[in-house]
Amino acid sequence: MKTRWYKDAVIYQIYPRSFCDGNGDGIGDIRGIISKLDYIKSLGVDAVWLSPVYKSPNDDNGYDISDYRDIMDEFGTLDDWKEMIDGMHSRGIRLIMDLVVNHTSDEHAWFVESKNKDSEYRDYYIWQKGRGKNGKKPPNNWTSNFVGPAWEYDEQSGEWYLHLFSKKQPDLNWENPKVRQEVADICNYWFDLGVDGFRCDVITYISKKDGLPNGKLKFPLIGDENYIVGPNYHKYIHELNERSFSRYDSMTVGESIGITPDNAFDAIDESVGELDTVFSFDHMGVDFKMNVIPAKFNLAKYKKILNRWQQLPKTCQPTIFLENHDQPRCLPRFSGDYGDRRELAGMALATSMFFMRATPYIYQGQEIGMTNCDFKQEDYKDIMSVNALNMIKKVCPLLLPYARKVLLKRARDHARTPMQWTAGDNAGFSTAKPWMMVNPNYKEINVEDSEKRNDSLLNFYRKALAYRKGKDVVINGDFKLVYPKSKDIFAYIREYEGKRLFVIVNFKNKQVNFKIPKDLTFDNCALALSNYADTPQTLQSMKLREYEAIVYEL
Ligand code: GLC
Ligand code: CA
Numbered sequence: 001m002k003t004r005w006y007k008d009a010v011i012y013q014i015y016p017r018s019f020c021d022g023n024g025d026g027i028g029d030i031r032g033i034i035s036k037l038d039y040i041k042s043l044g045v046d047a048v049w050l051s052p053v054y055k056s057p058n059d060d061n062g063y064d065i066s067d068y069r070d071i072m073d074e075f076g077t078l079d080d081w082k083e084m085i086d087g088m089h090s091r092g093i094r095l096i097m098d099l100v101v102n103h104t105s106d107e108h109a110w111f112v113e114s115k116n117k118d119s120e121y122r123d124y125y126i127w128q129k130g131r132g133k134n135g136k137k138p139p140n141n142w143t144s145n146f147v148g149p150a151w152e153y154d155e156q157s158g159e160w161y162l163h164l165f166s167k168k169q170p171d172l173n174w175e176n177p178k179v180r181q182e183v184a185d186i187c188n189y190w191f192d193l194g195v196d197g198f199r200c201d202v203i204t205y206i207s208k209k210d211g212l213p214n215g216k217l218k219f220p221l222i223g224d225e226n227y228i229v230g231p232n233y234h235k236y237i238h239e240l241n242e243r244s245f246s247r248y249d250s251m252t253v254g255e256s257i258g259i260t261p262d263n264a265f266d267a268i269d270e271s272v273g274e275l276d277t278v279f280s281f282d283h284m285g286v287d288f289k290m291n292v293i294p295a296k297f298n299l300a301k302y303k304k305i306l307n308r309w310q311q312l313p314k315t316c317q318p319t320i321f322l323e324n325h326d327q328p329r330c331l332p333r334f335s336g337d338y339g340d341r342r343e344l345a346g347m348a349l350a351t352s353m354f355f356m357r358a359t360p361y362i363y364q365g366q367e368i369g370m371t372n373c374d375f376k377q378e379d380y381k382d383i384m385s386v387n388a389l390n391m392i393k394k395v396c397p398l399l400l401p402y403a404r405k406v407l408l409k410r411a412r413d414h415a416r417t418p419m420q421w422t423a424g425d426n427a428g429f430s431t432a433k434p435w436m437m438v439n440p441n442y443k444e445i446n447v448e449d450s451e452k453r454n455d456s457l458l459n460f461y462r463k464a465l466a467y468r469k470g471k472d473v474v475i476n477g478d479f480k481l482v483y484p485k486s487k488d489i490f491a492y493i494r495e496y497e498g499k500r501l502f503v504i505v506n507f508k509n510k511q512v513n514f515k516i517p518k519d520l521t522f523d524n525c526a527l528a529l530s531n532y533a534d535t536p537q538t539l540q541s542m543k544l545r546e547y548e549a550i551v552y553e554l
Contacts, residue, residue: 006197006251006276006359007317008475009046010465011096013363015325016053016075017061018416021430028418028429030076030084037087039447043367044465047094049199049253051325053081054100057107059168060146060383061416063098063201064105068186085194094196096251101183102202103169111170117157123176126162127154128212135159141214142226147387162212164205164227166383174206174236184243191244197251200275204258207232228258234266237274246273253319253359254278261308270315277317277359279324280309287333294409297334299487299507310357310479320353323363328414329372335547338509342369342445343457344547345509347531350457351549352490352505354464357479364419367461368450372414373439377404381436385411420446460531467529467551473499488512489544493520493554500554501528506544515541522554 014033022031030053040048052062053075062072071081085095104111113121128139130153138151139160144167151160152167162171172179187198207230215226237254245252256278259267268275283305287297309318322330331338335345346369353360373379380386385407392403407413413436420442422428427442439445450458468474477496483489488508494501500522506512516539525538529551536542539552 001246001249003249004276005249008470009359010044010468011047011049011359011361012040012043012045013049013051013324013361015051015364015416017435018418019364020419020421021432021434024431026430026432026434027074029074030071030080034080034084034087037091037093041091041093042462043362044462044469045093045362047096047196048088049096049361050098052098052100057105057168059105059166063100064103064166064169065100066105066107069189082193089194095194096197096199096253097190097195098201099187099198100201101172101186102205103163103165103171106168106170115154115156124173124179125170126173126208127157127159128162130160140212146384147391174232180236180239184240187240187244191248191250200252200254202257203237203254203275204229204233204256206230206236229263234274238272241273252276257281261312264309264312264316268316269313277319279319279321284327288410292406292410294406297336299490300485303481303484303490306356307479307481307484314476318356318358319361320356320358321361321363322349322353323366323415324361325363325415326412328410329370330366331369332372335507336509341509341546342371344531346457347460348505348507348547348549350461350464351503351529351531351551354468355474355494355501355503355551357475357477357494362461363415367458368420368445368447369457370420370439370445371441372408373417373437375408375411375413379437380407380411380413382412382416385413422446422448464529472496473501477501482517489514502539502552502554503550504544505549506547509546511546512544514544524554526553528553
């Protein structure tokens with residue numbers, strides 16, 4: 001039943017609110033996506049991961065769902081959605097939907113009912129009596145990932161409910177078998193409508209430790225260990241796999257904080273029947289301390305983390321991504337001061353990721369090298385940025401300038417500025433004023449301009465993906481880092497049944513010496529891909545130019 005098609009797939013992530021506006025109200029939507037399907041196809045990707053399009057009051061841009069079986073009004077209708085998936089399938093593109101089931105919206109009918117103590121839905125959520133006199137203190141010290149306590153008091157029933165994200169995102173109670181069956185039913189509903197898989201939002205948070213014990217508070221008060229990969233996590237996912245995922249030729253990818261190379265086997269090995277793949281975030285932490293404080297990017301550390309995933313058994317499929325809707329843009333993070341070599345730097349990053357043993361993800365705009373945005377305080381729209389700024393204003397206004405500096409590097413908003421299609425009004429994203437500011441650099445950085453130039457980053461993505469497609473050595477080959485300690489060069493060799501690929505990437509905006517490793521022998525060598533027109537045709541010791549990126553077949 002399972003073909004495991006994702007092993008040779010490249011997946012393109014769409015954040016619908018910011019992708020393309022089809023009806024001129026300033027908000028991206030499904031008709032906008034339909035109008036860009038040929039573009040998506042032209043990239044050479046195999047599937048789309050679509051961030052949530054379900055009914056939602058948009059406290060967290062669709063990650064707060066009020067009806068799992070219908071489409072958000074701003075995005076269109078179920079008929080639009082059906083036209084979209086048909087359009088994808090007829091082009092050979094699969095569709096991965098976002099599955100947000102750690103929590104619902106507080107406007108979901110279950111939660112509205114659940115506020116009534118006698119309702120059969122009470123137990124769908126995590127309700128607790130408070131501590132202290134009159135129960136006016138939250139049941140434990142857990143904090144929300146969006147700042148502040150993870151509990152909200154409800155006057156009506158005199159109890160508190162848990163919300164690991166905003167207070168409009170109450171956590172579902174997965175201990176309740178009815179909740180687990182509801183989730184399986186939701187998945188099967190969409191599978192039966194043709195979807196090909198799910199990206200499972202904060203899925204490692206679903207099982208909370210028995211008794212909800214206090215956590216160790218640590219700065220920045222997120223990542224509490226008492227709900228990450230909790231006691232029943234594997235049981236619940238295994239059950240969901242049995243009831244749903246395994247019945248279709250599907251693929252799943254978990255947003256899996258807490259899954260590391262040390263415990264990945266139990267979470268994703270083909271033998272365990274849980275998720276097919278996970279996103280891990282350790283490599284995204286290399287240029288931040290404690291996930292928020294900007295730090296210098298260290299390539300050696302970065303490679304070490306990725307290499308551990310590469311060395312897992314072949315029955316554990318890694319993923320690789322440099323961006324998503326929660327992350328700042330990759331260029332300013334990993335390429336240092338790229339100056340006017342933005343596109344070369346983007347090609348270097350792309351080359352480094354596309355030839356690993358992994359399912360790669362491209363986030364909208366990454367393929368044209370979109371960058372972070374120079375936001376002013378009032379430009380931030382994301383609930384996480386807004387809450388953080390408000391909290392600091394209240395608690396310690398002196399820290400405000402520092403907080404702004406951090407947000408300029410770290411805010412999720414950077415990924416959410418509208419997609420830059422043209423140099424025209426609103427970057428061609430919409431005929432109306434967009435819901436969020438367009439990055440002013442859209443006049444230089446846009447799809448229209450990239451299409452015109454053969455040597456653009458966009459066309460390099462196409463070349464790289466076309467070259468990658470169907471290659472056994474990319475899908476199955478062993479992975480070996482070359483010069484693992486180098487802080488300038490990311491180089492590796494892939495090998496499968498006598499075929500080898502040698503990937504060499506200069507991560508720096510300066511020339512760097514590269515020496516053929518002493519123990520490497522080869523008879524034949526052919527240049528397969530490079531981002532400079534005159535890269536040597538055969539592998540040799542050389543001076544790599546700024547951001548030079550090369551793939552040789554040996
Ligand atoms: C995930 C999503 C993020 C969302 C959060 C809560 O981390 O990627 O955008 O805010 O879950 O649903
Ligand atoms: Ca719209």
